[in-house]
Amino acid sequence: MDKNKIKEGVRLILEGIGEDVNREGLRETPDRIARMYEEIMAGMLQTAEEPLSKQFRAENNEMIAEKDIVFYSMCEHHMLPFCGKAHIAYIPDGSVVGISKIVRAVEVYAKRLQLQEQLTAQIADAFVEYLHPRGVMVIVEAEHLCMTMRGVKKPGAKTISYVTRGVFEKNPELQNAFFRMVHN
Numbered sequence: 001m002d003k004n005k006i007k008e009g010v011r012l013i014l015e016g017i018g019e020d021v022n023r024e025g026l027r028e029t030p031d032r033i034a035r036m037y038e039e040i041m042a043g044m045l046q047t048a049e050e051p052l053s054k055q056f057r058a059e060n061n062e063m064i065a066e067k068d069i070v071f072y073s074m075c076e077h078h079m080l081p082f083c084g085k086a087h088i089a090y091i092p093d094g095s096v097v098g099i100s101k102i103v104r105a106v107e108v109y110a111k112r113l114q115l116q117e118q119l120t121a122q123i124a125d126a127f128v129e130y131l132h133p134r135g136v137m138v139i140v141e142a143e144h145l146c147m148t149m150r151g152v153k154k155p156g157a158k159t160i161s162y163v164t165r166g167v168f169e170k171n172p173e174l175q176n177a178f179f180r181m182v183h184n
């Protein structure tokens with residue numbers, strides 16, 4: 001990541017909004033924001049291959065779900081946060097991953113400039129690519145600051161997206177079983 005470019009950009013924005021970039025409270029802001037972007041955009045340089053490749057054998061091939069995984073991401077239109085919860089279910093095909101690795105996979109794709117739909121699909125596709133389960137389903141529920149603090153200003157409005165792959169596709173019974181697990 002080019003921190004100098006980020007710093008320069010932040011300085012320009014501050015000047016653009018009419019701020020004095022040299023006043024005490026702002027003097028370190030460009031550097032601070034550059035460091036912050038390194039953290040909140042860390043997923044740009046990663047894929048979920050590393051967390052999802054650490055697998056172990058499992059005899060039980062029933063659905064396993066991890067729900068209420070809190071995430072923070074940034075919308076690519078306004079560069080404002082959207083945050084909420086991701087829920088992931090998969091049906092293994094002999095191999096499972098440690099449950100913390102599911103959370104790490106979400107983090108990789110959340111820490112980028114994103115669209116909620118794309119985030120949802122990228123998580124599901126990473127499971128398909130690196131774990132090869134019989135099926136996977138991802139639900140994401142989020143509140144977008146670009147919808148709440150500006151624009152249409154509708155605090156509390158939630159955007160819900162989901163993606164199905166493998167045996168979850170066109171299988172309402174399986175999908176509903178996961179919806180019930182999530183909303184109980």
Ligand SMILES: Nc1nc2c(ncn2[C@@H]2O[C@H](COP(=O)(O)OP(=O)(O)OP(=O)(O)O)[C@@H](O)[C@H]2O)c(=O)[nH]1
Pocket residue numbers: 075076077114115116117144146147151152
């Ligand atoms: N589908 C989808 N839309 C998003 C997401 N994040 C933000 N948006 C929307 O992206 C759209 C961008 O629309 P524009 O008309 O280009 O931008 P704008 O003038 O700031 O739009 P308003 O928010 O309506 O004021 C808006 O409708 C946002 O609500 C997302 O994750 N998925």
Ligand SMILES: [Zn+2]
Pocket residue numbers: 075076077078079080144146147
């Ligand atoms: Zn937005």
